[in-house]
Amino acid sequence: MARTAHQACSSHNISLFTSDFAKRNRPRGVFARFSSSNYGCGFDSTIFALSSGHGKCGVAVVRVSGPHASSAVRRLTRRPVVPAGRRAALRRLYDPAGEPLDKGLVIWFPGPHSFTGEDSCEFHVHGGPSVVTSLLMVLGGMEGLRPAEAGEFTKRAFQNGKLDLTEVEGLADLIHAETEAQRKQALRQMEGDLSRLYSDWSRRLLKCVANVEAYIDFSEDENIEAGVLDEVEREVCQLTEELERHLSDGRRGERLRSGVQVAILGQPNVGKSSLLNAVCQRPAAIVTPIAGTTRDVVESAVNLGGYPVLLSDTAGLRETEDIVEREGVRRARQRAQQADISVLVLDAADVMAAVSRQPGHYLTLQQYVQDHIPDLGLQGTTFDTNDGAANPADSYLIVVNKSDLVEGGGSLRSLLASSELATEGDGAKSGDVCVMSCLTGEGMDAFLQLLQLKVKLMCGNPLAGNPSFTQARHRAHLTSCVQALRSYTDTSDRSYTDTSDRSNANTSDRDLVLAAEELRTGLRQLGKITGRMGAEEILDVIFRDFCIGK
Numbered sequence: 001m002a003r004t005a006h007q008a009c010s011s012h013n014i015s016l017f018t019s020d021f022a023k024r025n026r027p028r029g030v031f032a033r034f035s036s037s038n039y040g041c042g043f044d045s046t047i048f049a050l051s052s053g054h055g056k057c058g059v060a061v062v063r064v065s066g067p068h069a070s071s072a073v074r075r076l077t078r079r080p081v082v083p084a085g086r087r088a089a090l091r092r093l094y095d096p097a098g099e100p101l102d103k104g105l106v107i108w109f110p111g112p113h114s115f116t117g118e119d120s121c122e123f124h125v126h127g128g129p130s131v132v133t134s135l136l137m138v139l140g141g142m143e144g145l146r147p148a149e150a151g152e153f154t155k156r157a158f159q160n161g162k163l164d165l166t167e168v169e170g171l172a173d174l175i176h177a178e179t180e181a182q183r184k185q186a187l188r189q190m191e192g193d194l195s196r197l198y199s200d201w202s203r204r205l206l207k208c209v210a211n212v213e214a215y216i217d218f219s220e221d222e223n224i225e226a227g228v229l230d231e232v233e234r235e236v237c238q239l240t241e242e243l244e245r246h247l248s249d250g251r252r253g254e255r256l257r258s259g260v261q262v263a264i265l266g267q268p269n270v271g272k273s274s275l276l277n278a279v280c281q282r283p284a285a286i287v288t289p290i291a292g293t294t295r296d297v298v299e300s301a302v303n304l305g306g307y308p309v310l311l312s313d314t315a316g317l318r319e320t321e322d323i324v325e326r327e328g329v330r331r332a333r334q335r336a337q338q339a340d341i342s343v344l345v346l347d348a349a350d351v352m353a354a355v356s357r358q359p360g361h362y363l364t365l366q367q368y369v370q371d372h373i374p375d376l377g378l379q380g381t382t383f384d385t386n387d388g389a390a391n392p393a394d395s396y397l398i399v400v401n402k403s404d405l406v407e408g409g410g411s412l413r414s415l416l417a418s419s420e421l422a423t424e425g426d427g428a429k430s431g432d433v434c435v436m437s438c439l440t441g442e443g444m445d446a447f448l449q450l451l452q453l454k455v456k457l458m459c460g461n462p463l464a465g466n467p468s469f470t471q472a473r474h475r476a477h478l479t480s481c482v483q484a485l486r487s488y489t490d491t492s493d494r495s496y497t498d499t500s501d502r503s504n505a506n507t508s509d510r511d512l513v514l515a516a517e518e519l520r521t522g523l524r525q526l527g528k529i530t531g532r533m534g535a536e537e538i539l540d541v542i543f544r545d546f547c548i549g550k
């Protein structure tokens with residue numbers, strides 16, 4: 001007997017998640033009461049915040065960081081010294097009037113070996129709102145202390161060299177990770193995998209810059225080995241290649257971070273909204289027998305076997321005079337263009353009818369889709385060039401819904417399997433077609449399995465191979481770096497050819513100086529990703545002991 005859609009979903013480890021990446025800067029609750037504008041923002045100020053979640057809980061953690069952390073601890077505990085470093089100490093905490101506030105654990109983290117790099121402290125107190133509020137009020141009343149701004153502890157960690165920007169971003173992603181694969185990727189980034197990759201590239205590029213600079217400055221002294229520019233050329237080409245490979249990973253890191261966009265598309269009434277509801281196990285979209293029910297895009301975030309998916313149900317695609325529906329159709333088409341994966345829903349009865357009308361029952365499913373959902377640009381976009389999918393076939397899948405309405409759903413399936421219907425055209429495999437029924441749940445398992453497979457392919461295994469970049473910001477700097485390296489190769493090629501001709505020596509020197517500037521630009525772009533050091537600063541450091549002792 002066919003399983004229900006709900007059963008199928010449960011067995012595929014699907015759950016809703018509340019992902020809303022725009023909500024990242026949530027209001028700070030009790031902190032809002034303090035205005036931080038009266039306080040200095042420099043490092044001389046000591047900051048405090050509730051680091052655990054808001055609301056009643058067993059234990060709440062309040063953090064303090066900065067030069068006054070020690071006096072805050074001593075005053076709260078009414079003891080002359082702070083507890084031993086990095087060991088939990090049970091202490092009674094008092095308000096300024098000497099009245100006990102609570103009894104809890106105090107952990108003292110002496111700088112620089114703390115998260116922020118400063119003297120800091122954690123108070124683990126009982127998580128009642130009154131305890132937390134009084135503790136925050138007492139801290140706020142102490143001289144030199146002010147409430148932390150959003151992300152300020154991490155900002156201090158960055159400014160004190162504890163984390164670089166990619167690690168900071170990894171930490172933020174880890175806090176917001178809602179699925180297992182997102183967590184794995186974020187943890188890896190937080191622990192510096194991306195940072196190490198970029199630092200290694202920076203180091204290699206830096207060596208090239210140093211060599212070219214040395215060549216420009218000292219080549220006349222003949223202290224420079226012959227072939228140094230050849231060496232640089234080889235290394236720059238190698239780096240360019242590695243960067244390009246890193247860039248052309250199909251946006252997997254970004255997709256995993258922000259969720260794979262899956263659009264449900266098709267003619268009116270084929271069961272698109274029913275499919276959305278079945279997958280997310282709640283009546284997210286209105287379902288009625290009236291064609292043209294859905295107009296807006298209805299989104300639902302789903303955890304599909306550890307991978308984040310943003311499912312969008314769309315208006316049925318058709319020509320219409322109704323202006324509201326027309327706008328819905330426009331939005332649906334727009335979604336189709338943006339989607340990482342398109343799920344094309346067809347009505348089983350329509351497909352059967354179309355097949356039987358066809359001489360010799362010969363019909364490709366792609367032909368069918370193009371006949372029935374015209375102007376979706378499938379030929380040009382979804383099927384062929386959806387950027388980043390390893391294989392264009394990975395970017396769509398076809399659902400033949402309402403199999404229960406076709407006499408013997410099994411015969412439809414075998415028809416699909418035996419005819420050209422499911423196998424021809426742009427790499428579409430028979431596995432990319434799911435015959436199913438949203439009503440009975442038949443075929444739901446196979447559909448979810450296939451969708452999950454495509455999503456996994458798109459995101460990759462976050463733990464395998466080199467780490468992926470995860471933000472548009474990374475992409476922009478990497479792209480600029482590649483451009484700069486390419487310009488170097490172009491410019492230096494020119495000057496290089498010229499060197500054999502002594503009469504052109506001036507031109508070639510000038511070209512080489514320009515080319516070297518490109519390398520520095522590339523280095524700066526890499527430096528911006530980690531934000532750790534400007535390229536000039538790195539140069540200063542390295543030149544001191546790198547460059548031929550002059």
Ligand SMILES: Nc1nc2c(ncn2[C@@H]2O[C@H](COP(=O)(O)OP(=O)(O)OP(=O)(O)O)[C@@H](O)[C@H]2O)c(=O)[nH]1
Pocket residue numbers: 267268269270271272273274275286287288289290291292293294295314315316317401402403404405436437438439440
């Ligand atoms: N028998 C049967 N009916 C289904 C199935 N899936 C959906 N329906 C019915 O088909 C009708 C249309 O379903 P919807 O989910 O609203 O279809 P839609 O594609 O979202 O329609 P529009 O939003 O109007 O484009 C409803 O009456 C559903 O109950 C199915 O697998 N079998």
Ligand SMILES: [K+]
Pocket residue numbers: 268269287288289290291292293294
């Ligand atoms: K409908």
Ligand SMILES: [Mg+2]
Pocket residue numbers: 272273274285286287293294313314315316
């Ligand atoms: Mg609908």
